[in-house]
Amino acid sequence: LGGMTLGGTRGPLWGGAGGRRALAGPVVDPHVTAVWGNNVTLKCIIEINGTITQISWEKIHGKSKQTIAVHHPEYGFSVQGEYQGRVSFKNYSLTDATITLNNISFSDSGEYVCKAVTFPLGNAQSSTTVTVLGMFPKLTIPVEPIVSLTKGPNSLIDGENQTIAAICTAATGKPAADIDWEGGLGEMESSSTLFPNETVTVVSQYKLIPTKFARGRRITCVVRHPALEKELRYPYTLDVLYAPEVSVTGYDGNWFIGREHVQLRCNADANPLPMEFTWTRLDGQWPEGLMSSNNTLHFNSPLTFNYTGTYVCKVTNSLGQRSDQKTIYILGELLFFPSLLTHPTNHTSNCYFCMVPPVGKGVSKKKKWTVHYPNIPSAIRPVPHGEGLPVPDAPESFSLESDKEEDETSGPEPSMSQDPHFLPSSSSEPHLITQGELNDLVRDLELPKSKAELLGSRLQQWNLLAGDARVSMFHDRQKDLVPFFFMEGDLVACNNIDGVMAALNIVHDPDEWRLxxxxxxxxxxxxxxxxxxxxxxxPVGHAVHMKETYDNMKQLLKCINYDQHQWCFVVL
Incomplete structure (x- = not known):
């Protein structure tokens, strides 16, 4: 028995403007019957006046299509995948896309589409249905396939190339089963094997590019066969592996001296689960009272300024290590008003007051703890008053120490913001402004940069011209750092970062610095x-006369040996 060809038929028509017929589909045989093991010819004649840019054949698999062969006027002929060696075009004409399919098997049954791409009319296509019969069609009895679904040979790893996610097999069926996939995340690739008993095993692989967002998504293998009463559906849930995604939480911005029972938590999203949590601090210090337990860092002692710092949590699983960090700032001690006495007996005990520490560091003759009475109604508790018991007036402030005048020779109290290495004058002349006071003044007056620089310049000149101004050895410290700098053209740069750090008693770790x-x-x-x-x-580089150009930036980075240290950049 040979292949049998029925009468030719055109595909659907597309209408142009005003209902005018613009393009007819190729002429094909709508139904073709072939015999297993023989060859079959699929006719496709294209009668179009426009320019044909490409012709192709496709096979329909459920809701998807598989390209079989393509004829391109510039790139020639190409046959895809399993059809190589079995499919050939009848001639080299773009108007005749007839192909021959050799060695027909049962898996070749189905719908085929001949498609023509034209300019400027668009696409046109027509379909042919192929039925494959055995040598003795009357004795052919469908054999139900054995269906199985397995995971791919390799794990799905986030960021890897296209990987086989699952394999669906319909084994020893007669005729060949039709396999389709649902899920919309990847693509399928099928192959078939014919056995001497005329049964066919069809294997379909589902491939995708794995991402962490596909974890938990479901794909479904759908199998159809004449021996089955209804289609078989096999769902499969994707399991994608990825390195940890880390975040540190627990800091609310209100950690103050004396606060207790606080902790940081290291949250990690990882597959597989994390194997290790490691807590460190950027400066290498580890104050007493810190205790790490898996993903939690416990602060077991009341908070002090020693706990200020940047804490890093590193999380490791079998795919890698990731980290996150959180910078903690410990606020100064909060002051609370003490409760009123229940049964006051005198004017001292029935007053509502609080102790206020001195501004600055430490207590001195000029810096004492003072008692302050807040200006609120509850500051003085209501008690019966009369002529013999007048209502007391709350003083503005008083010292718990002696109110005796201090020795005038003790000198003026230094400002909190003053340079500790600057020796103040004992002169009775007006106070010369310090850098800290200048900063406060610029901020309060909301001065622009140009006005702030002018004000600072004038005030600095006054300070330097004052007869009692002194300069300590601290201001000559740059002499110790000169050997680590050099000058190249207009640029002054540091070519020994480690040396500068050592001179400043700093251990240089490039990961802790930003350029x-x-x-x-x-x-x-x-x-x-x-x-x-x-x-x-x-400061590691400065040039007064140098514009921001590519060559100048390259020169600057070269002078400070950026390739050696690889700091991260800070972008303004």
Whole structure:
């Protein structure tokens, strides 16, 4: 028996403007019957006046399509996948897309589409249904396939290339089973094997590019066969592996001295689950009272300023290690008003007051604890008063120590913001403003940068011209740092970062520093900033006359040996 061809039929028509017939589908045989093991010809004649840019054949698999062969006027012929060696075009004409399919098997049954891409009319297509019969069609009895669904040979890992997620097999069926997939996350690739007893095993692989967001999504293998009363559906849930995603929580911004029972928690989303949580602090310190337990860092002692710092949690699973960090600031001690006495007996005990510490560090003759009476109705408790018991007036403040005048020779009290290395004058002349006071003044007056620089320049000149101004050795410290800098053109740069750090008694860890490069229209500066501002910033490059260009930036990075340290950049 040979292949049998029925009368030719055109595909659907597409209408142009005004209902005018613009493009007819190729002429094909709507139904073709073939015999197993023989060859079959699928006719496709294209009668179009427009320019044909490509012709192709596709096979329909449920809701998906599989390209079989393509003829392109520039790139020639190509046959896809399992059809290589079995499919050939009858001739080289773009108007005749007839193909021959050799060695027909039962899996070749189904619908085929001949498609023509034209310009400017668009696409046109027509379909042919192929039925494959055995040598003795009257004796053919459908054999139900054995269906199984298994996971792919390799794990799905986030960020990897396309991977086989699942394999659906319909084994030893007669005729070949039809396998389709639902899920919309990837693509299918099928193959079939014919056995001497005329049964066929069809294997379909579902492939996708794995991402962590596909974890938990479901795909379904759908199998159809004449021996089955209804289609078989096999769901499969994707399991994608990925490295930890880490976040540190627990800090509410209100950690103050004396607060207790606080903790940081390291949250990790990972598959597989994390194997290890490691807590560290950026500066390497570990104050007493800290205790790490898996993903929790416990602060077992009342908080002090020693706990200020940046805490890092590193999480590890079999795919890698990720980290997150949280910078903690410990606030000063909160002051509370003490409760009123229940049964006051005199004017001292029935007053509502609080103790206030001195401004600055430590208590001195000029800095004492004072008692303050707040200006609120409850500051003085109501008691019966009369002529013999007048209502007391709350003083503005008084010291618990002696009110005797201090020795005038003790000198003026230094300002809290004053340079500790600057020796103040005992002169009775008006006070010369300090840098800290200048900063406060600029902020309060909301001065722009130009006005602030002018004000600072004038005030600094007054300070330096004062007869009682003194300069300590601290201001000559730059002499110790000169060997670590050099000058190249207009640029002054540090070519020995480790040396500068050592001179400043700092252990240099590039991961703890960020490189800030700032520029105006004519100048450049480079500064190393410490994470969390625990350590001071370190100037490493400066040029008064240098514009921000590619070559100048390249020169700056080369001079400070950026390739050696690889700091992260800070962008303004």
């Amino acid at each position: 800030l490069i700032d520029s105006s229209k004519t100048s450049l500066k480079a500064v190393l900033l410490h994470n969390g501002n625990v350590l001071p910033s370190i």
